[in-house]
Amino acid sequence: MNGIEHALEYWYPIAMHNELSNGQTRRARLLEKELLLSGGANDSLTVTCNERPLALQSAFDHWWVTLSENPLPLFTIPEADEAERRFVPCGVVRVACSPLRAVENFLDIAHFPFVHTDVLGAEPHTEVYKYDVKIDESKDEVIASNIRFYQPQAAKSAEGGIETEYIYRVPAPMVAILYKTCPQKADAMDVIALFVQPLDEQTCDVWPWMALYDDTSTMADLIQFQQLIFLQDRSILENQIPRKLPLDPGLEIPTRADLTSISYRRWLKKRGAYYGALENC
Amino acid sequence: MTTQPVGLSIDLAPQQVMRAIDGQYDMAVWRSTSGVVSAWENRCPHRGMRLSYGFVRGESLACAYHGWHYSCEGYCHYIPAHPELTPPKTVRPVLYSVVEQSGLIWVNTEQDAMPVALPDDLQPVRSLVIECDLATAVQALDTRQPHGGVESLSDTPKIITFETGGISQGAVVAIQQSQPNRLIVHMLVQSAVTAKDKIALSRLIESVRRQAESACNEAT
Ligand code: FES
Numbered sequence: 001m002n003g004i005e006h007a008l009e010y011w012y013p014i015a016m017h018n019e020l021s022n023g024q025t026r027r028a029r030l031l032e033k034e035l036l037l038s039g040g041a042n043d044s045l046t047v048t049c050n051e052r053p054l055a056l057q058s059a060f061d062h063w064w065v066t067l068s069e070n071p072l073p074l075f076t077i078p079e080a081d082e083a084e085r086r087f088v089p090c091g092v093v094r095v096a097c098s099p100l101r102a103v104e105n106f107l108d109i110a111h112f113p114f115v116h117t118d119v120l121g122a123e124p125h126t127e128v129y130k131y132d133v134k135i136d137e138s139k140d141e142v143i144a145s146n147i148r149f150y151q152p153q154a155a156k157s158a159e160g161g162i163e164t165e166y167i168y169r170v171p172a173p174m175v176a177i178l179y180k181t182c183p184q185k186a187d188a189m190d191v192i193a194l195f196v197q198p199l200d201e202q203t204c205d206v207w208p209w210m211a212l213y214d215d216t217s218t219m220a221d222l223i224q225f226q227q228l229i230f231l232q233d234r235s236i237l238e239n240q241i242p243r244k245l246p247l248d249p250g251l252e253i254p255t256r257a258d259l260t261s262i263s264y265r266r267w268l269k270k271r272g273a274y275y276g277a278l279e280n281c
Numbered sequence: 282m283t284t285q286p287v288g289l290s291i292d293l294a295p296q297q298v299m300r301a302i303d304g305q306y307d308m309a310v311w312r313s314t315s316g317v318v319s320a321w322e323n324r325c326p327h328r329g330m331r332l333s334y335g336f337v338r339g340e341s342l343a344c345a346y347h348g349w350h351y352s353c354e355g356y357c358h359y360i361p362a363h364p365e366l367t368p369p370k371t372v373r374p375v376l377y378s379v380v381e382q383s384g385l386i387w388v389n390t391e392q393d394a395m396p397v398a399l400p401d402d403l404q405p406v407r408s409l410v411i412e413c414d415l416a417t418a419v420q421a422l423d424t425r426q427p428h429g430g431v432e433s434l435s436d437t438p439k440i441i442t443f444e445t446g447g448i449s450q451g452a453v454v455a456i457q458q459s460q461p462n463r464l465i466v467h468m469l470v471q472s473a474v475t476a477k478d479k480i481a482l483s484r485l486i487e488s489v490r491r492q493a494e495s496a497c498n499e500a501t
């Protein structure tokens with residue numbers, strides 16, 4: 001059992017809005033199945049698997065697809081309805097790693113000074129202060145809060161270093177959302193999400209998406225900033241071994257800074273989300 | 282388990298890290314600032330990052346992902362996320378036995394490294410990868426001998442002395458069988474030879490590679 005039955009219950013990002021023009025087609029892979037995407041009139045899309053049309057819905061500037069007849073509901077991001085925000089779909093990055101490793105890396109702050117040096121972190125500001133993690137029972141989500149970290153350039157719009165506050169949400173095994181201090185608007189938080197499309201247990205396409213308060217940067221600059229960050233992450237993700245995520249402690253040794261990762265792994269295990277995880281580990 | 286030559290000493294300067302593969306063993310081999318060489322399993326005990334992507338600080342190897350520092354004995358002694366914490370002794374990658382001798386770095390992943398005895402005064406020429414099996418590579422080397430077959434000093438790892446036209450002392454070739462069809466050939470030369478001779482040897486081993494790889498491609 002590699003957890004594929006469990007993974008099939010969810011919705012996954014498959015394309016950005018307006019990515020395919022009318023009549024344009026593209027192949028895609030999801031959970032080891034081959035899909036065909038076809039753009040239609042008025043920015044519509046159809047997705048088929050062995051000629052069977054799949055259920056689709058549109059959310060957060062992406063098309064979401066499911067292989068299930070009876071899927072779980074798609075998670076929500078209330079900030080997606082806030083009209084003053086800039087919504088930035090950042091394109092797609094292919095990563096040769098488990099989809100779960102991609103999510104876990106997104107939840108990690110201790111790597112900022114070493115992987116995103118002088119942007120999201122810098123020595124000697126490496127300490128990860130105590131923060132809180134809980135499982136929100138009503139939504140069945142992992143929530144990490146009260147995270148503070150010093151960042152030299154927290155966002156495209158930041159001028160100089162600031163202490164940034166973070167909150168993380170994991171609403172589905174292959175989705176992570178973070179809220180962080182907005183450099184341009186004191187009382188608001190920017191939203192950055194990572195939507196992961198699992199091609200198989202060891203390969204994924206990652207679709208970053210942002211909902212920001214930033215009225216100065218160009219769209220191209222915002223996308224480029226996020227892509228640069230994610231390419232730095234990819235150089236790590238493709239060199240973690242084993243490629244699948246171990247769920248039980250033993251093979252990998254965490255510390256207090258890894259509380260989010262520890263809770264994420266437990267939460268995956270509890271719900272049987274083994275797709276992309278190491279068997280018996 | 283045999284002791285494998287994984288590289289020329291000269292190619293691993295202080296503060297450098299390299300990756301070596303020996304069959305199913307993936308290793309990080311690194312040299313501290315003072316010159317100590319270590320060979321470890323290529324996996325950080327924290328979150329599995331390959332340690333060969335790490336960086337050397339003083340007498341420590343730091344992992345590229347979260348910067349955990351490991352001493353030459355392998356113990357983690359600094360976790361940047363918790364600067365005050367003394368990590369438990371259990372945070373340690375698997376260590377392999379490593380010895381430097383005759384200008385080569387030798388590793389044994391299962392027991393103490395015992396290098397093959399080689400002539401004194403070897404000087405490094407270069408290392409290069411040949412994508413073929415051992416027999417084909419040895420055959421290709423053989424055809425370059427002006428006076429008959431290569432002389433074997435050792436079979437596992439394959440170490441042969443190799444006569445070369447014009448260079449009186451000949452060369453030593455230590456072949457590391459990294460993967461079934463991936464050899465790493467480390468070439469050294471006896472006694473003092475000129476820079477020009479070294480260039481000639483380097484060209485020669487390149488042409489051996491071309492010959493061996495095309496023979497191998499034809500066979501498959
Ligand atoms: S994986 Fe090496 S320090 Fe975290």
Ligand SMILES: [Fe+2]
Pocket residue numbers: 105106111115116229233
């Ligand atoms: Fe990152």
